[in-house]
Amino acid sequence: MVETYKRTSNPMMNRPVVKAELVEWMRSSQTQITGELAEVLKFAKENNIPVIPHETVIYFQMLLSLLQPKRILEIGTAIGFSALIMAQEVPNAEIVTIDRNPEMIELAKKNLGKYDHRNQIILKEGDAADILKELSGSFDVIFMDSAKSKYIEFLPIALDLLSENGVILMDDIFQGGEILTPIMEIKRNQRALERGLRKLFDEVLDNPKYLTSILPLGDGLLMIKKA
Template sequence: MHNEMMHRPVVKPAVLDFLRQGTTQLTGALGELEQQAHEKGVPVIPHETVTFMQTLFNLKKPQTVLEVGTAIGFSASLFATCMGATGRVTSIDRYPLMLEHAKENIAHLGLEGQIKLLAGDAADILPTLTPSYDLIFMDSAKAKYLDFLDDCLRLLAADGVLLIDDVLQGGTVFADAATIPHRNKAIYRKLNQLLTRVFNDSTLVATLLPLGDGVLMITKK
């Protein structure tokens, strides 16, 4: 579960320290879950992404969210909490162990009525879903992001927001291909193809945010 890129920030250490320690912290059971995840090295979204999500949800006020990559259920729980009792989150994950942890955490937070977990491969599940979602968050296998993109755009509401997490690989996504270790070459290639596709698509508006290991934010024109 360890994610080495969590320790390879793309912003200066002093800025990162403020983003993670100096901004408003989560409280209660959700704050405890975030702290425990960081202490155990569980790959959840970093705190700078948490505060961005809180601001975005406050502005957009989404009521339906689709998440690809549940992990321990932290981000799904954050989304549900931001939306309030009427908001609904659908989250997909292929790993039974992760889903078990997510179920326990979601139950502990009392959010079972707001979060629906779907077990299986997103490649199989996404085509079966029907539009539309106000916000979609992809945080799964990076080499699969491009494969999931068309379905996510199909499922996204006309005024919705698609967020794709961890697209910078510690900044190495823009390095010379010859310097990339063999084990990371497929991810490197696929992430570059994703960025090329998104930023050259005349039907989309996109920006790259230096939060955590990079968040790609996409809306439809």
């Protein structure tokens, strides 16, 4: 068992916001992941490492196939599963992915060494708050899958790094539906996360500066584009 996730598996993974039978049906009826990446997924499941759920994988494949991004930025590599899925879908894209957890970085390096056959993926080690400031050029897709409280803090720099028609994707924004609970009724240790998400919603959900869309995939996927 990987140390970090032994006690801290994501409770939202098991709290689907869409009817459980429908989630199960989406996961079992859409094309399955096979081959090398199925091994990476198996390892993630066995070690309770949260990675994008199957319906999100399928959606990313569709979206990336339509957008054909040249550069993708990911915040939250974990063991490299989502980065490898994206690399497989757009073989000519460069993918920059950031993680700060040494244990995850070690596992990601192993997986990228084995499965990033076209050397598309650049792993940046450190806190995204620091790394984002060092990045240059623009990205056509920016995928945030890290600490949810920080999405709102990363948004301005992500917008600066976003290409003109680029899109920002943020995962796990429903928190199993807890975003609807009054803040004082939420466990103290969850409040920073919830406050961060609510600030994000206030900024992007009804603002003429952005086009935003919420997709009920996994624990909620938010898409933001400059209007």
